[in-house]
Amino acid sequence: MFSHICASTSWKVFALHGVISLAAADEATYTMMPLMRPAASAFDAIAPIFDSRFGAWRSVAAQRRAVRTALLREFPTGGRILELGGGTGEDAAFLAERRFDLLLTDPSPAMVELARTKLEPLGAKAEVTAGEEMEDFATSHLSSGGAMFDGAFSNFAPLNCVADLEPVARGLARLLKPDAPAMLVLFGTFCPGEMVVEMLRGRPHLALRRCKGGEAPARLAKREFNVVYHRRAAMRRAFSPWFVLEKRIGIGVTVPPSAAEPWISQQPRLIAAMETFDRGLARPLAMLGDHVLYQFRRTAAPISPFYRMSIR
Numbered sequence: 001m002f003s004h005i006c007a008s009t010s011w012k013v014f015a016l017h018g019v020i021s022l023a024a025a026d027e028a029t030y031t032m033m034p035l036m037r038p039a040a041s042a043f044d045a046i047a048p049i050f051d052s053r054f055g056a057w058r059s060v061a062a063q064r065r066a067v068r069t070a071l072l073r074e075f076p077t078g079g080r081i082l083e084l085g086g087g088t089g090e091d092a093a094f095l096a097e098r099r100f101d102l103l104l105t106d107p108s109p110a111m112v113e114l115a116r117t118k119l120e121p122l123g124a125k126a127e128v129t130a131g132e133e134m135e136d137f138a139t140s141h142l143s144s145g146g147a148m149f150d151g152a153f154s155n156f157a158p159l160n161c162v163a164d165l166e167p168v169a170r171g172l173a174r175l176l177k178p179d180a181p182a183m184l185v186l187f188g189t190f191c192p193g194e195m196v197v198e199m200l201r202g203r204p205h206l207a208l209r210r211c212k213g214g215e216a217p218a219r220l221a222k223r224e225f226n227v228v229y230h231r232r233a234a235m236r237r238a239f240s241p242w243f244v245l246e247k248r249i250g251i252g253v254t255v256p257p258s259a260a261e262p263w264i265s266q267q268p269r270l271i272a273a274m275e276t277f278d279r280g281l282a283r284p285l286a287m288l289g290d291h292v293l294y295q296f297r298r299t300a301a302p303i304s305p306f307y308r309m310s311i312r
Contacts, residue, residue: 036107036108036109037107037130037132037161037225038223038224038225038226039107039161039218039225039226039227040107040108040130041108041223041225042219042220042221042223042224042225043087043107043108043110043111043220043221044108044109044110044111045110045220045221045222045223046220046221047088047108047110047111047113047114048110050087050088050111050114051088051090051114054258055090056265057258057261057262057265058264058265058268058271059252059255059256059257059258059260059261059264059265059271060258060261062252062255062271062274062275062278063156063251063252063255063290063291064090064091064155064156065275066249066251066252066255066275066278066279066282067091067153067155067183067185067251067291067293068091068094070183070249070293070295071091071095071151071153071183072098074151074181074183074295075095075100075150075151075181076150076151077099078099078100078101079100079101079149079150079151080100080101080103080147080148080149080150080151081095081100081101081102081103081149081150081151081152081153082103082105082149082151082152082153082172082175082176083102083103083104083105083152083153083154083155084105084131084134084152084153084154084158084159084168084184085105085106085107085131085154085155085158085159085161086104086105086106086111086115086126086155087106087108087111087115087156087158088111088114088115088118089104089114089115089116089118089119089124089126090118091153091155092104092115092118092119092124092126093118093119093122093124096119096122096123096124097122101123101124102119102122102124102125103124103125103126103127103149104119104124104125104126104127105126105127105128105129105137106126106128106129106158107128107129107130107131108128109128112126112127112128130162131154131158131159131161131162131167131168132162132164132167132168133167133171134167134168134170134171134172134175135167135170135171135174136171137171137175138170138171138172138174138175139174141175142174142175148175148176148177149175149176149177149180150176150177150180151176151180151181151182151183152172152175152176152180152181152182152183153182153183153184153185154183154184154185155185156185156291157185157186157187157227157291159184159186159230160186160187160227160228160229160230161225161226161227161228162228163215163226163228164238165230165234165235165238165239166238168238169238169239169242169243170242170303172242172243172298173242173243173298173301173303174303176298177298178298178299178300179297179298180297180298181295181296181297181298182239182243182295182296182297182298183293183294183295183296184235184293184294184296185251185291185292185293185294186230186235186291186292186294187210187227187229187290187291187292188210188250188252188287188288188289188290188291188292189210189211189229189230189231189287189292190210190211190287190288191210191252191257191288191289191290192288193252193253193254193255193256193257193260193288193290194206194207194210194256194257194259194290195207195208197256197257197259197260198259201259209229210229212229214228215227215228216228216229232245232248232294235294239296241299241301242298242299242301242303243296243297243298243299244296244297244299245294245295245296246295246296246297247283247286247295248283248286248287248292248293248294248295249282249283249286249289249292249293249295250278250281250282250283250285250286250287250288250289250291250292250293251278251282251289251290251291251292251293252278252289252290252291253277253278253281253282253285253286253288253289253290254274254277254278254281255271255274255275255278255290256274256290257290
């Protein structure tokens with residue numbers, strides 16, 4: 001779940017913590033679009049096996065439950081919701097089943113096609129759009145008569161595939177109603193759980209990778225791309241003045257990252273205990289999470305559709 005805004009998420013990047021090898025036949029299943037960004041092409045290649053490969057992992061399921069609990073707490077009942085980097089549509093389908101009006105976006109055409117098979121029977125939609133293109137998406141959506149949204153979210157770090165978050169913020173500012181929440185889940189920047197797992201796996205060079213600034217190399221389905229471990233201060237700058245950061249919630253404070261799979265999935269009682277601990281530690285130790293949910297709120301600050309032109 002880098003899930004998709006990494007060029008944005010289907011991003012869901014459970015797999016960024018390791019290298020996934022696909023058979024040549026799997027990688028040839030979908031034809032890469034000429035202008036597809038590197039991260040999007042990687043997730044496009046793995047789309048056919050994405051759900052079957054990661055769907056059974058207990059660590060992923062536990063973290064997903066924590067995010068969904070937060071979404072249901074903040075989104076208005078039956079609201080119109082936008083997902084960025086939605087991947088194969090697991091979270092969008094969950095919300096659509098609960099009568100939310102969902103529009104999923106993702107930069108991977110293969111992911112979007114899989115999402116449509118889940119969402120169309122529920123009355124929800126999916127479109128190919130990258131996080132970097134959110135301003136253009138806002139222009140197209142609003143000019144064609146599309147309604148504004150009551151909330152937006154991104155799960156499992158697709159935004160870590162986007163180096164510059166300001167276009168995402170400006171696009172969301174135009175798309176969201178005043179006071180609407182934007183629930184954005186990114187990789188944590190200091191994850192003790194990952195450090196321990198990587199040391200035990202004999203990969204000490206990966207233990208501190210999140211502490212480094214700038215772009216970091218990642219590899220998935222034999223395709224290389226870069227990710228950025230965005231810091232809280234940078235997030236605030238990118239989303240100001242249109243959004244205010246209300247709080248951070250740690251996702252996977254004690255529940256380990258996917259690097260601990262598949263071993264951790266064979267320990268259901270341990271995972272259950274960790275999930276219980278996380279409910280109490282998510283706020284005070286948010287900075288230690290495998291992922292961090294940044295809860296932004298749309299302010300009343302106006303944004304012009306010509307904002308980009310004015311700053312050039």
